[in-house]
Amino acid sequence: MNHLVLRHPGIARRVAVQAGAVGILGLGTNHLAGLRAMAPETGIAASAKKRAVIYIFLSGGLGQHDSFDPKPAAPENIRGEFKPIATRTPGLQICEHLPMLAARSHRWALVRSLTHPYNEHSLGHHVMLTGRTEKPAGFDNNKPKPTDFPCMASVVTGLFPPRNNLPPAAVLPEKLVHVTGRTIPGQFAAQMGPRHDPWFIEASHYRDASYVHGAFPEYGFQRADGKTIPSNYRFEAPRLELSHDMIPERVGSRSRLLQAIDRQSRGLDDGASTGALDRHRQSAVSMLLDGRVHKALDVHGAPAADQDRYGRNSFGWSLLMARQLVESGVRMVQVNLGNDETWDTHEAAFRNLREFLFPPTDRALSALLDDLHERGMLDDVLVVMAGEFGRTPRVFTESSLKSKLPGRDHWGAVQTVFFAGGGTRGGTVIGSSDRHGAYPSVDPQTPENMAATIYHSLGLPKTVAWRDPLDRPHHVYHGEPIKGLA
Secondary structure, three states, rough: OOOOOOOOOOOHHHOOOOOOOOOOHHOOOOOOHHHHHHHHHOOOOHHHHHHHEEEEEEEEEEEEOOOOOOOOOOHHHHHOOOOOOOOOOOOEEEOOHHHHOOHHHEEEEEEEEEOOOOHHHHHHHHHHHHOOOOOOOOOOOHHHHHHOOHHHHHHHHHHHHOOEEEOEEEEEEEOOOOOOOOOOOOOHHHHHOOOOOOOOOOOOEEEOOOOOOOOOOOOOOOOOOOOOOOOOEEEEEOOOOOOOOOOOOHHHHHHHHHHHHHHHHHEEHHHHHHHHHHHHHHHHHHHHHOOOHHHHOOOOOOHHHHHHHHHHOHHHHHHHHHHHHHHOOOOOOOEOOOOOOOOOOOHHHHHHHHHHHHHHHHHHHHHHHHHHHHHOOOOOOOEEEEEEOOEOOOOOHHHOOOOOEEEEEEEEOOOOEEEEEEOOOOOOOEEEEEEOOOOEEOOOOOOOHHHHHHHOOOOOOOOOOEOOOOEEEEOOOOOOOOOOOO
């Protein structure tokens, strides 16, 4: 049995609650109590109280030509190998290898004109995870820094209170870590402080003694046949329980655990935060004892038909867990698929998309939309899918990149972003790229507008701001919600 381990200086692994986040236990969680306290007064309409967002992030960058913005009239070295197919929406075509989504176009919309100026992975991740195009001062491609902008999941963590013993925002099934061991910037709270980091649910166990530097996709969700995958690779929901040398059946043991954590946390918070710390201790006890929390994380306990429907792979189980979490009260779930920049299809692009990436994507995303609809949740849950950038119009061949098969390079100038639910008008296409799919030609959109769409869907007013330790306000909105989606 593997557990998530809460890490904090001075706290041994054996006395860590398997909750995956420091904040939920109140270790240093006097994080701007006013932010959470003001959430009910921010002007959120009663109709938005149930709103949630699932943000599917395709690390590596999905090619727009090869997915949702085909260019069949372009020259062969631009249009690529795939053919377009009709969707349920008259006149709307997408890639032939996304047939299940094509049949559900009445439930989703596309923005084919999102643009930013960066072609580098780390900066692209930062832009699309934070919703900020501006490069922060001192930005480092090789590591996260406290001067980075906060990710959208951290903003949600700071502005909403927990519900049903669950944090406001979660990221799954793993942090974004490059195969070199480099942690990708843009996925943390940064300027807001680590207390606002989202809840990282590491359900896809990719590290062991032999693979300490990698993050590997698995179970049919990979970009290359035979990619190095640990033999014991598995997808496992984290356990909210005590470690093996504690006695989980005894509430008294759990209380003693929290007392030990309380002793370690003294000195991290000033006396003014004692009340807040007590509340978080109680929240931790409630979380440990709440069967609904365990159920929200247990994808293998879901009905077999549901697992088959989503797909028994990292994409399927992750989206199933995301649905369970938002249904249980989490406001925003970011789903990282896949890690190690899986969608970075420089080589073997068409084979890898056709055989490894598109099949589980098509199945799991279609299942998510159907499941949300059948449960009466689709109008309240906004689903967004994007990568850090698009791919080049030109298809590079073996002679240009020394690759085994053709592929496309990085391209921030334009990408297609997928939207569904949360009031989105199905069958809608916002903006367009030029005839080669290289630049926006109509209605260009920015990452700021995408972020504003997410915040607006959650019911956050345009005047909302978070305050740093010097009491300086930082506005949440830096753009306008994308017009025409709803």
